Amino acid sequence: MIFGRKGRERFRDAVTAFETAVRERDGDRSQRALRDLYRHFDGAxxxxxxxxxxxxxxxxxxxxxxxxxxxxxxxxxxxxxxxxxxxxxxxxxxxxxxxxxxxxxxxxxxxxxxxxxxxxxxxxxxxxxxxxxxxxxxxxxxxxxxxxxxxxxxxxxxxxxxxxxxxxxxxxxxxxxxxxxxxxxxxxxxxxxxxxVLDDEPLVVLHRPTGTGYALRMSGIGDNFQLHTLLADALVGGGHVPGRAPSAQEVAVCRDAPGQVPTTGSFNLVAPDGAWVWNEGTPADIPVVDGVRLLVLDPPPYARGWPAGRFFPGMTGDLRLERPLDAREAEHLLARCAPAA
Structure with missing residues (x-):
């Protein structure tokens, strides 16, 4: 493997040679240049x-x-x-x-x-x-x-x-x-x-035990394991609902820090019709009600742990609490939601 200036030059030359061979429709030269391109890629x-x-x-x-x-x-x-x-x-x-x-x-x-x-x-x-x-x-x-x-x-x-x-x-x-x-x-x-993956997506979350609701916005969240940890940080860590708040490290690896760390679930994620929203799924599984994704949080029925982190390590995850819902709005929405199946 050739590193440094020579490695960079050889990669650049291989790209140019491949580009030229393809434009000239020369199959043999294209194959040779493509092999060179891959061989010198690490040196680029x-x-x-x-x-x-x-x-x-x-x-x-x-x-x-x-x-x-x-x-x-x-x-x-x-x-x-x-x-x-x-x-x-x-x-x-x-x-x-x-x-x-x-x-x-x-x-x-x-x-x-x-x-x-x-x-x-x-x-x-x-x-x-x-x-x-x-x-x-x-x-x-x-x-x-x-x-x-x-x-x-x-x-x-x-x-x-x-x-x-x-x-x-x-x-x-x-x-x-x-x-x-x-x-x-x-x-x-x-x-x-x-x-x-959803980008800049509104999310309304209802916490059934306290009867409260919250408007949030999410981006770059690859699965519901990641969403679960970020929800616990925003709502439990933010002092809005009782429960277990994830550590700063658990939250960081779900946002942009490398690696994984053990965590424990704080909620049971439930759709408005009572069906469970599985951690193994994605935020796109959360149903849209009146134009906004609506999720209900119940107490966890059993203890469950997993490695906190990101399904896509190169993707930055974000969940922001925009506002608590007023009591009347939360009560109205919860009245439309079925108990967990």
Whole structure:
């Protein structure tokens, strides 16, 4: 591995060589330059990675489906080193949409050609028997979907990307992903959760034991474990409701500090219809009532602990208490909520 100025220069040269070969449609040179790009990536500095990310992303529409996923991962890795996620996003999410469509076709053809256990995507090209069974485009779609998941999650760690993606496009991606997950039984959980992250989202919380309510706003929260700890900090730690307040370290790792630390639950999260809102889910599971997500907090039915932290370590989480509800407003909302199932 070559570090320092020489390493940075070799990475920069590899990016330029790859870009030139792709523009000139020279497959052999493109493959060699791509290998060089990956070989010298660790030696690249932040400036070189920031410069390379948008350039690599812009090449995605010009690449064949197979190498396209590999280059998307490289663009995502550049974003993790400081490249402009917003500049890369249009190309990466166009590629993700196309790959999800191809993976959906793979699932359909796999079912009508005998079904059975789905093959695990592995490094390299799809197995010849898989290609023969479903066709090359569908096979590559299934094979490269994990690569597009990695690239997309790297971009979705940035609030600007979440916001710019737009509700309609996000819904279409989630619908296509849900179809693949259901048909294949494969999880793709990181991609699903990243697409579900809410930004600057209002949340009304009702604390049933005290009859009080609170208006909050949340951003960058990957799962309800994280939300649970931040709620306990805002409401118990803030002196609004009784219970166990998380420590400063537990809160910090749920916001922007690295690592995980043990914590204990303070509430039972419940939907207005009485259904439990599981910690294993996401804030997007909380139902919308009259245009705002509405969550009820009950006493925990049993002691439960977990590692406090963030589902997406690169994503900053935030939950802000905006105001307590007045007593009449809280009472009105609670009267509409069913007891916990």
């Amino acid at each position: 500095g932040q400036h070189e990675a920031a410069e390379a990310g948008p350039r690599l992303a812009a090449l995605l529409p010009e690449l064949p489906p197979g190498p396209r996923g590999v280059v998307a991962v490289a663009a995502g890795a550049c974003v993790e080193r400081g490249a402009d996620a917003g500049a890369c996003a249009p190309y990466v999410f166009d590629g993700l949409a196309g790959t999800l469509a191809a993976a959906g076709e793979f699932c359909a053809r796999w079912a009508v050609t005998g079904g059975g256990e789905f093959p695990e995507p592995e490094p390299g090209d799809p197995a010849p028997d898989v290609v023969d069974r479903v066709g090359p485009d569908a096979a590559v779609g299934w094979w490269t979907l994990p690569q597009w998941e990695m690239a997309s999650v790297a971009l979705l760690n940035h609030p600007r990307v979440c916001t710019s993606l737009g509700g309609d496009r996000r819904a279409r991606l989630l619908e296509a992903l849900a179809a693949v997950r259901e048909a294949s039984g494969h999880d793709f959980k990181c991609l699903a959760y990243a697409l579900l």
